[in-house]
Amino acid sequence: MSSSSVKEKFQVSPFFVFFLINANQVGVGILNFQTNLVRTINNDGWIAILIAGASVNLMIFLIYFLFKKAPTDEFSDITQSVFGKWLGQFINILYILYFSSLSLIVLVHYMDVIHVWLFKEIPGLLFASVLLILVYYIHTGGFRTIAGWAFFSIVLTYWMTFICFYVMKYSHIRFMFPMFDHSFSQLMMGVKDASLSMFGFGTLLVYYPFIKKAQTSQKFAHMGVLLTTCLNLLVFLVSIAYYSSAQLELTKWPTLTLTSIVKLPFIQRFEFIEVSLWLLLIVPNIAIPLWAASRMAKQVFHTSQRTTLIVLSLLILVMFSFFIRATSFETFNKWVEYSGYILIYGLIACMIIGLLLKKRWVKKRA
Amino acid sequence: MYDHWAAAEKKVGEKTSMKHSILICLMLLSLFLTSCAQPRLLDELSISQAAGFDLLEDGEMKGFFVFPVFKSEEQGSYQIVSAKSNTISNIQFLVSEKSPFPVVMGQVLVILISEKLAKEVGMIDLMNYIYRDPIIGSRQVFAIVDGEVEDLLHTKMNQTNLNIGVYLSDLLAQNMRNGNQPVTNQHIFMNQMMAKGVDAYLPYIKNTSNSIKVSGVALFDQEKMVGHIPGEDTFTFKAMIENHKNGIYEFRFNDKKKTHVVIENIKSHVSYHIKPTENLSKKPHITIDIKLKGELKEFMKSKKIDTPSILQHVEKEVEKRVAQQGRDLVQSFKKQKIDPLGLGLRYRSKDKAMTPEKWQKLYPDADVQVNCHMNIVQTGVSQ
Numbered sequence: 001m002s003s004s005s006v007k008e009k010f011q012v013s014p015f016f017v018f019f020l021i022n023a024n025q026v027g028v029g030i031l032n033f034q035t036n037l038v039r040t041i042n043n044d045g046w047i048a049i050l051i052a053g054a055s056v057n058l059m060i061f062l063i064y065f066l067f068k069k070a071p072t073d074e075f076s077d078i079t080q081s082v083f084g085k086w087l088g089q090f091i092n093i094l095y096i097l098y099f100s101s102l103s104l105i106v107l108v109h110y111m112d113v114i115h116v117w118l119f120k121e122i123p124g125l126l127f128a129s130v131l132l133i134l135v136y137y138i139h140t141g142g143f144r145t146i147a148g149w150a151f152f153s154i155v156l157t158y159w160m161t162f163i164c165f166y167v168m169k170y171s172h173i174r175f176m177f178p179m180f181d182h183s184f185s186q187l188m189m190g191v192k193d194a195s196l197s198m199f200g201f202g203t204l205l206v207y208y209p210f211i212k213k214a215q216t217s218q219k220f221a222h223m224g225v226l227l228t229t230c231l232n233l234l235v236f237l238v239s240i241a242y243y244s245s246a247q248l249e250l251t252k253w254p255t256l257t258l259t260s261i262v263k264l265p266f267i268q269r270f271e272f273i274e275v276s277l278w279l280l281l282i283v284p285n286i287a288i289p290l291w292a293a294s295r296m297a298k299q300v301f302h303t304s305q306r307t308t309l310i311v312l313s314l315l316i317l318v319m320f321s322f323f324i325r326a327t328s329f330e331t332f333n334k335w336v337e338y339s340g341y342i343l344i345y346g347l348i349a350c351m352i353i354g355l356l357l358k359k360r361w362v363k364k365r366a
Numbered sequence: 367m368y369d370h371w372a373a374a375e376k377k378v379g380e381k382t383s384m385k386h387s388i389l390i391c392l393m394l395l396s397l398f399l400t401s402c403a404q405p406r407l408l409d410e411l412s413i414s415q416a417a418g419f420d421l422l423e424d425g426e427m428k429g430f431f432v433f434p435v436f437k438s439e440e441q442g443s444y445q446i447v448s449a450k451s452n453t454i455s456n457i458q459f460l461v462s463e464k465s466p467f468p469v470v471m472g473q474v475l476v477i478l479i480s481e482k483l484a485k486e487v488g489m490i491d492l493m494n495y496i497y498r499d500p501i502i503g504s505r506q507v508f509a510i511v512d513g514e515v516e517d518l519l520h521t522k523m524n525q526t527n528l529n530i531g532v533y534l535s536d537l538l539a540q541n542m543r544n545g546n547q548p549v550t551n552q553h554i555f556m557n558q559m560m561a562k563g564v565d566a567y568l569p570y571i572k573n574t575s576n577s578i579k580v581s582g583v584a585l586f587d588q589e590k591m592v593g594h595i596p597g598e599d600t601f602t603f604k605a606m607i608e609n610h611k612n613g614i615y616e617f618r619f620n621d622k623k624k625t626h627v628v629i630e631n632i633k634s635h636v637s638y639h640i641k642p643t644e645n646l647s648k649k650p651h652i653t654i655d656i657k658l659k660g661e662l663k664e665f666m667k668s669k670k671i672d673t674p675s676i677l678q679h680v681e682k683e684v685e686k687r688v689a690q691q692g693r694d695l696v697q698s699f700k701k702q703k704i705d706p707l708g709l710g711l712r713y714r715s716k717d718k719a720m721t722p723e724k725w726q727k728l729y730p731d732a733d734v735q736v737n738c739h740m741n742i743v744q745t746g747v748s749q
Contacts, residue, residue, distance in 0.1 A: 116500055117500045118403075119403040119404075121403060121404050122403055130393070130395075130396040133389065133392050133393060133396070134393060136389070137389050137393065140385075140386075140389070170553060170554065174708070174711055174712055174715040175561075175711075175715075176715075177714075177715030177716070178714065178715055178716070178717065178718035180718075181718045242557075243557065244557050244558075244560050244561030244562075244564075245561075246560040246561060246562065247556060247557055247560040247561070250497075250560070256500075257500075257504070260500075260503045260504045260505075261503070261504045261505060261553050263503075263505055268473075268503070269472070269503055271500075
């Protein structure tokens with residue numbers, strides 16, 4: 001493909017991909033991914049994080065490869081050209097549901113954090129509505145505004161990594177050892193858990209045409225994933241040195257509980273600042289997948305993006321009122337995780353194979 | 367670069383601006399969300415600065431909360447409110463019933479537990495409550511009280527205008543920083559209590575007439591207290607646990623005059639040398655090396671330190687005594703089946719074949735050597 005299907009005035013510079021990928025990967029996952037990881041492979045989790053980071057990088061490579069080989073840069077058209085019209089549209093709808101579920105999960109999870117750490121009385125539905133209005137407002141500015149949010153959410157929150165260095169005073173290296181104490185199958189389970197906190201890069205499929213000279217942005221995408229991997233690695237290593245594994249398994253949000261040891265001269269309890277500031281990271285985590293879902297819905301149903309956005313937001317609100325404080329949310333979460341493996345990891349690989357086969361077939365006929 | 371924005375705005379015109387104003391109004395409405403949250407004004411809360419728990423005869427707990435009382439003419443006055451119940455949350459609630467404002471524990475600096483409670487009931491319920499509540503941070507200090515918490519909190523101290531909560535917090539912090547008390551707080555205690563292969567310790571305090579003093583280190587077997595280290599041994603214990611920069615060690619030199627010698631520690635460093643054995647067949651060998659760099663503070667009865675050989679004698683004597691104390695401590699830990707030094711964890715970090723269950727079996731037979739190397743680097747300004 002040569003030129004993009006999106007007008008240049010709506011596009012963002014290639015380096016924004018770095019922020020978009022990173023902002024979409026770092027969200028609520030980093031608050032509690034240690035708990036599951038430690039349950040499966042204890043202190044060897046860092047190996048799993050490295051492998052998961054490598055696999056995400058591979059996926060980024062495959063996504064760029066897919067767009068390079070595809071006749072168009074609109075993802076919903078690629079699925080149709082590979083799987084045919086009806087199956088393609090069905091798969092597009094699955095992607096729409098998947099992306100909306102990502103926003104929903106972030107919303108429910110963050111609401112839970114707010115309820116436990118800050119305000120237990122606040123009505124969840126009201127808060128979610130306000131957040132979604134904010135997201136809608138961001139969406140009215142177009143994709144460029146979303147990219148701007150991604151940029152600011154990173155610039156304004158990354159200084160909080162100082163917490164990791166602060167708590168090193170209370171950490172013991174000996175909790176990290178012995179290393180390499182797990183079997184290969186356990187390690188693979190760990191990779192599964194570790195890659196969960198790195199999901200979200202899949203929206204790249206949808207905003208790809210919004211990147212100027214998109215193929216040149218690949219290195220920024222890899223850098224974004226690298227930063228996420230490093231951040232997860234740092235948080236994980238600090239967590240296992242700070243907690244004993246039994247304590248880590250008990251803790252719901254290890255990253256927040258870790259913060260409660262921080263005492264600064266001007267503020268005694270830093271974790272409340274952290275939870276509030278986390279909203280900055282949460283907003284792009286809701287906005288980007290929701291934007292991706294609404295854009296795909298626009299193409300599938302041939303309506304305006306405004307309509308699809310409002311419909312999907314309302315759908316999210318309804319689902320939110322079902323899931324807030326419901327145990328079925330865990331099951332839903334699991335389902336979305338699995339569908340993430342199928343839709344992002346599995347289908348992309350399938351589509352590349354399908355695309356290459358189709359090309360060869362067309363060539364042979366000609 | 368921004369031309370297209372201006373152009374877009376002109377084109378869409380009033381319709382968009384109206385939509386935008388509706389959106390902005392909606393977002394401004396979110397300010398009303400603040401009324402959903404319960405306001406917590408500082409002077410409408412009873413902010414507890416210390417809490418304490420006693421075990422009563424009938425198995426119930428008696429809880430004490432210390433609140434500062436602000437008076438313009440007098441500093442540091444406080445009030446102690448108590449209640450009896452089976453659970454901490456209920457004690458907090460019952461105390462709230464006696465208080466004009468809701469009791470909050472966000473600023474609790476010290477939590478005192480009576481020895482009886484720590485020995486008979488254990489800490490697990492208390493820690494469960496404290497760890498679960500996000501309002502409570504992880505920095506407050508725990509202390510085990512020799513006797514009743516009630517008596518200790520009601521000690522009338524001379525000449526202090528500090529609230530008893532702040533006083534105790536300062537007392538413990540000071541002793542951890544400058545004295546022989548190993549550093550601990552809620553996080554460290556919780557960590558040690560939960561971890562396999564290491565057991566927890568807490569400061570052990572008691573009240574004497576008109577004062578409160580730190581008299582040793584309370585030792586735990588998982589969540590229950592099993593005994594304590596007397597004050598004389600805390601220097602060695604702290605030296606084995608962590609590297610520190612203060613602490614006083616006093617002993618009696620065995621020369622003719624039985625001189626009292628006092629050494630101040632300037633810097634101590636401890637290292638554990640573990641040689642894993644093949645398949646854990648033999649008993650594990652662990653060597654604990656303590657390096658002390660100290661200053662001679664007092665050398666009573668003797669006229670002066672004229673020959674360097676005296677200093678060497680003192681060094682040798684300290685080395686011998688600290689090593690012996692260390693060995694005795696380890697021996698007593700083995701007898702009580704506790705592991706406050708974290709030997710099990712240290713061993714496991716070297717050898718993955720070791721599991722906590724295997725360590726339980728091997729620990730009593732483990733060969734633990736304690737060596738000490740003392741170096742007196744200065745003797746003050748007098749000769």
